[in-house]
Amino acid sequence: MQQLAKDSTHNNWSQFLLAVVTVLTVSSIIVTFYNTMVLRNFVVVDDLDEAVAE
Amino acid sequence: MEILYCPWDPAVNIFFSSNVPLLIHYSHFIAIFSALAMALLIFMSNPRLLVSRLYLIFALLFSTWALLDVSLWATNDPALVMFSWSIQVLLEPLIYAIAFYLFYLYLYRRPPSLKANITVTALLLPLILLLPTIYDLQDVHLSTCEATEGPLAKYYTYFLNLFFVALLIWFGKKRIPQLEVGKRKIAVLFGAGLLTFLLSFTSGNIISSFTDNWVISQYGLFGMPIFAFLIAYSVVRFEAFQIKVVSAKILVVILWASVGSLLFIDASLLNVTIGLTLVFTTVAGYLLVRSVTQEFRQRQQLERLTAELEHANDRLKELDKMKSEFVSIASHQLRSPLTSIRGYASMLSEGSFGKLPAQAQEAVDRIKEASRLMSLSVEDYLNVSRIQSGNMKYELSDFNLRDMVMKIVADMRTEATHNGLSLTFNDTLGEVEGLTHADIGKTNQILHNLIDNAMKYTPKGSISVLVSALPEKRILRVDVKDTGVGMKPGTIEKLFEKFRRADNANGVNVSGTGLGLYIARKMAQDMKGDVTAFSRGEGTGSTFTLTLPLVA
Incomplete structure (x- = not known):
């Protein structure tokens, strides 16, 4: 019985962790998407001329 | 502000463009297709099994990774490069983590402990939280449409990948010797399948990260259908599904995917792709023929055993009949002398031949009782004999x-x-x-x-x-x-x-x-x-x- 109760507490905490990781991951993906695809907030190294020269 | 693009045509339907090396579609789409098809087959065989669900998530994440990879090759938009590349950086360790969970669940038939879950979460958090920052990707080069990886992508993800591989090996080494002999071999196959999958998946990437040659990383994916098959096969074996049916389905799916993908291949690469298809066909064909041969042998053996059993059964019936006849004859032979013994004992006991001394009277009474019991037994034997021969008459x-x-x-x-x-x-x-x-x-x-x-x-x-x-x-x-x-x-x-x-x-x-x-x-x-x-x-x-x- 005690073991069962312990297992079930572990399960609850594990599920909570999984939920936290999922929420954070999805948020992070959304922020990354907004940052790159919408705001285009990144550095573009214009090395086209160098590439042509090479 | 002017939007800069890489110097080639924009991608058609996200995945197609003149910039994509010709083998990429072949290597990626077969890998995606076979991984998804097998995971779905396993999942549909037993949707409630945690291993089935986790394998499906594993295949889905891998497929997303591979699709993003194709889009990276095709696109000329630096924004999509930054986005797809970032998600790939995130997905890689997640795929490794799930591979570890899959193996753990497979070996122990229960999820890892809370402590292990906390450790994994803690290790994944920096990656998740810093994903949108320059610690992940620093910039993108316009001439090649390739990103410069930051410390997170260049070192931390590979550390995580190696960490999960080490955990996988450690638990495998610890647990496999404790398993039943029959399951050990399958567990080794499963572990080996997973490891080879993971190594071929990122060994190319690790090399490419440091050499900047991203073409190399594509070759690992060619092994994917075989590893996906190995994993699926061992899950099926371990969980005692209808092995032969599922395996045959899996093999046919691989063949179908390999041959079907030839339609998308450029003529200049036809020989290579036909060669690869030939390898798949040979492996799958060999396995199918072996399975059919085994089936045939088993059927032959079964037929032989059935014939032997039939013969043994006939012999048993004959023996049983002989036994019944023997009992019947013996009982009949016993009944007549018993009737005499009982009759004369009765007459003696009742004094028909004169009064008996007390001791003789007691002896005669015993003879009478014993012969009564004996005649009851004989009657029982005769009844059994009648029942078995179907000769019992009922009025x-x-x-x-x-x-x-x-x-x-x-x-x-x-x-x-x-x-x-x-x-x-x-x-x-x-x-x-x-x-x-x-x-x-x-x-x-x-x-x-x-x-x-x-x-x-x-x-x-x-x-x-x-x-x-x-x-x-x-x-x-x-x-x-x-x-x-x-x-x-x-x-x-x-x-x-x-x-x-x-x-x-x-x-x-x-x-x-x-x-x-x-x-x-x-x-x-x-x-x-x-x-x-x-x-x-x-x-x-x-x-x-x-x-x-x-x-x-």
């Missing part, structure tokens, strides 16, 4: 069962009282007369047998006989309930087999052939009735029930 007629039971109880009461037992009769027939359609002599014999047994196995206490009816089922029943030695539930059905007696019978009653109940049940069944027994356990008494058809 069916309507008679009142209630009256018969009442008479038998009255007749046997003296003997019961003599043994210190009370024998009572009761009926709950109400308006039912108690008429049945059966053989009077045989019914009498069965009832005598049941009451006699109750007396033998009841050292003290009472025996009650109850006649009742179940009019809706057209059944009349006689319950003989005693307060005797009782029986274990397991022995009840054995009682009705030939020469079987209850385990505790010998302690109470030494005489008896073990045929009485067998004969009683067979006779009752032949008269469309039955004899059944019930007991709550040893020392709790028993109830034997005779049922016969109800006429009125």
